[in-house]
Amino acid sequence: MYQALYRTRRPEVFSEVLGQKHIIKILKHQIETDTVSHAYLFCGTRGTGKTTVARLLAKAVNCSSKGERPCGRCPSCEAIARGSFMDVIEIDAASNNGVDNIRELRESVKYPPQAGRKKVYIVDEVHMLSSGAFNALLKTLEEPPENVIFILCTTEPQKLPQTILSRCMRLDFKRVPQDVLAADMRQIAEERGVNITEGAIRLLAANADGSVRDGLSILDQVLASGDSEIDRDTVLDYLGTVGTEFFTELTELVSQRSTGEALALLDKALSDGKDAKQLMKDWNAHYRNLMITKFMRDPEDLLNMSEDNIKKVREQSSHISFEEIDEAIRRISKTINDARWSTQPRILMELDIVALSGAKGRYMQVEKPAVQPETVIREAPKEAAAVHTPVPEPVKTLEPEPVKAAEPEPVKAAEAEPEPVKAPETDPAKATEVHREDVPQTPATPIESEPETGQKEEARITELSKLWEEVMDEGETTGGSFNLIRSWTRLKSLRQNTYTVSVATEFAAKYVREKLDTIDKIISSVLKRSVRGSVVVEDPEDIVEESAPSQDYAKEIRDAIGIDIKLED
Ligand SMILES: Nc1ncnc2c1ncn2[C@@H]1O[C@H](COP(=O)(O)OP(=O)(O)OP(=O)(O)O)[C@@H](O)[C@H]1O
Numbered sequence: 099m100y101q102a103l104y105r106t107r108r109p110e111v112f113s114e115v116l117g118q119k120h121i122i123k124i125l126k127h128q129i130e131t132d133t134v135s136h137a138y139l140f141c142g143t144r145g146t147g148k149t150t151v152a153r154l155l156a157k158a159v160n161c162s163s164k165g166e167r168p169c170g171r172c173p174s175c176e177a178i179a180r181g182s183f184m185d186v187i188e189i190d191a192a193s194n195n196g197v198d199n200i201r202e203l204r205e206s207v208k209y210p211p212q213a214g215r216k217k218v219y220i221v222d223e224v225h226m227l228s229s230g231a232f233n234a235l236l237k238t239l240e241e242p243p244e245n246v247i248f249i250l251c252t253t254e255p256q257k258l259p260q261t262i263l264s265r266c267m268r269l270d271f272k273r274v275p276q277d278v279l280a281a282d283m284r285q286i287a288e289e290r291g292v293n294i295t296e297g298a299i300r301l302l303a304a305n306a307d308g309s310v311r312d313g314l315s316i317l318d319q320v321l322a323s324g325d326s327e328i329d330r331d332t333v334l335d336y337l338g339t340v341g342t343e344f345f346t347e348l349t350e351l352v353s354q355r356s357t358g359e360a361l362a363l364l365d366k367a368l369s370d371g372k373d374a375k376q377l378m379k380d381w382n383a384h385y386r387n388l389m390i391t392k393f394m395r396d397p398e399d400l401l402n403m404s405e406d407n408i409k410k411v412r413e414q415s416s417h418i419s420f421e422e423i424d425e426a427i428r429r430i431s432k433t434i435n436d437a438r439w440s441t442q443p444r445i446l447m448e449l450d451i452v453a454l455s456g457a458k459g460r461y462m463q464v465e466k467p468a469v470q471p472e473t474v475i476r477e478a479p480k481e482a483a484a485v486h487t488p489v490p491e492p493v494k495t496l497e498p499e500p501v502k503a504a505e506p507e508p509v510k511a512a513e514a515e516p517e518p519v520k521a522p523e524t525d526p527a528k529a530t531e532v533h534r535e536d537v538p539q540t541p542a543t544p545i546e547s548e549p550e551t552g553q554k555e556e557a558r559i560t561e562l563s564k565l566w567e568e569v570m571d572e573g574e575t576t577g578g579s580f581n582l583i584r585s586w587t588r589l590k591s592l593r594q595n596t597y598t599v600s601v602a603t604e605f606a607a608k609y610v611r612e613k614l615d616t617i618d619k620i621i622s623s624v625l626k627r628s629v630r631g632s633v634v635v636e637d638p639e640d641i642v643e644e645s646a647p648s649q650d651y652a653k654e655i656r657d658a659i660g661i662d663i664k665l666e667d
């Protein structure tokens with residue numbers, strides 16, 4: 099029976115592990131000096147080697163070789179690889195997440211190892227344990243029996259209670275670099291006697307996005323065709339990407355500022371089942387192609403495209419300015435990064451289309467609105483409504499509103515902000531505040547008190563936004579989707595035990611609410627006191643940005659797609 103590559107190619111010894119050098123170094127040292135910890139936490143992106151390395155460590159502590167451990171060949175090593183070694187117990191917390199499961203585990207922990215030197219418990223997806231189960235596990239981690247090692251694995255360490263984190267040695271698995279993945283894939287193809295072009299390898303490795311397992315799965319599918327020659331097109335076919343034609347057209351529409359038509363074209367591709375993240379990567383690659391053909395007479399080698407397609411790209415690059423290309427590449431690259439953690443990459447791509455097509459008209463829109471209303475109404479994709487992005491809206495809002503724009507109302511923010519000391523907390527007129535039940539209302543600390551002067555107000559806002567930035571940074575390092583929250587929210591107020599996050603739409607609020615527990619944890623650890631947050635949906639009109647032009651622009655996009663955004667100047 100055929101076995102998938104990612105199963106047949108699981109490393110049996112440390113030297114076969116791709117990347118993760120920082121982790122292997124620590125573990126090897128601990129093994130050599132017999133200082134292995136009793137509890138580890140392996141964190142990191144899926145498919146980067148957590149379970150693999152956990153098994154290697156289990157082997158190493160039970161390996162009977164005199165030389166390098168694990169040897170991969172002794173009876174213990176082989177039994178562990180087969181999954182038939184009694185003292186290595188793998189538990190999938192996703193399906194055994196109850197207190198009873200952990201109690202059972204605690205019982206079994208009491209018995210000494212039977213076949214080997216150490217009993218090793220590998221708990222996969224440990225963040226899925228119920229809170230009762232966490233408590234039960236904690237007891238075991240507190241009084242670790244002799245000869246027992248726990249290896250907890252998770253892709254979401256931010257979901258673990260601090261009590262667990264503080265009892266484990268934490269090791270973070272990194273995404274594996276593209277050239278390392280490429281070299282591995284090249285070798286696999288060679289072993290199979292398949293001729294694969296460099297372009298195909300590069301595309302495969304890039305698509306794996308740092309996950310070895312994902313890379314192997316895609317390669318597996320491509321190899322399954324049985325072809326002895328594989329080039330970039332074979333891979334493209336498999337990935338289901340759309341061709342140069344599509345991106346030429348999308349770029350053309352954006353360049354002509356036909357926002358509505360561009361959004362409709364994207365909608366069509368997505369309805370055909372194309373993947374938004376893939377589309378973003380390929381669109382960015384298209385802009386790169388435009389750049390290369392602009393500056394090179396014979397770009398064939400660099401582009402790895404058919405003659406026909408190069409001709410199309412060359413034709414387009416002759417009338418698209420370098421500034422446009424530059425702006426697009428910078429913007430889309432950033433979005434690709436943001437989209438990594440996003441469950442709504444479509445919205446981000448739509449935002450790019452709106453921004454890139456409108457951006458050039460930013461200072462010219464008084465003379466010429468970016469979109470003709472009729473066009474948009476006719477062509478706006480229906481499906482867009484399903485993800486709460488009211489696409490037809492740009493009609494109204496892409497049209498300039500010069501009068502309003504010239505008059506920002508900075509005072510309004512202060513009015514909308516309830517005065518924490520003198521007055522009891524009341525909802526601002528246009529806000530719907532949602533408190534979670536047991537949020538205590540306590541007096542304000544100095545930085546939160548009502549300022550008497552504009553300067554103080556400014557300092558307070560700066561203080562809050564600095565804190566918020568820090569929270570977002572912290573959130574991102576623990577691997578959450580904070581890029582989106584960063585662009586949708588601002589910290590409106592902060593008291594002793596509570597804080598309020600302001601968002602512009604109900605849709606964004608729902609998303610932020612889901613993350614509120616995580617944000618509570620981060621903000622509490624930053625402030626070193628326990629705080630709980632609530633979300634307030636505010637009319638975008640009430641949210642005042644610092645400078646008028648960018649406020650206009652932010653509002654324009656905000657109204658266009660229903661997301662509150664904050665612009666970086
Ligand atoms: N660093 C790596 N070096 C070599 N192969 C790897 C590496 N990471 C993953 N693989 C390959 O991917 C397969 C799955 O890896 P593994 O189960 O260790 O990933 P994981 O990090 O535990 O993922 P998940 O978070 O989904 O549990 C392995 O069998 C192996 O083929």
Ligand SMILES: [Mg+2]
Pocket residue numbers: 148149150222251
């Ligand atoms: Mg795993």
Ligand SMILES: [Zn+2]
Pocket residue numbers: 160161162163168169170171172173174175
């Ligand atoms: Zn061995």
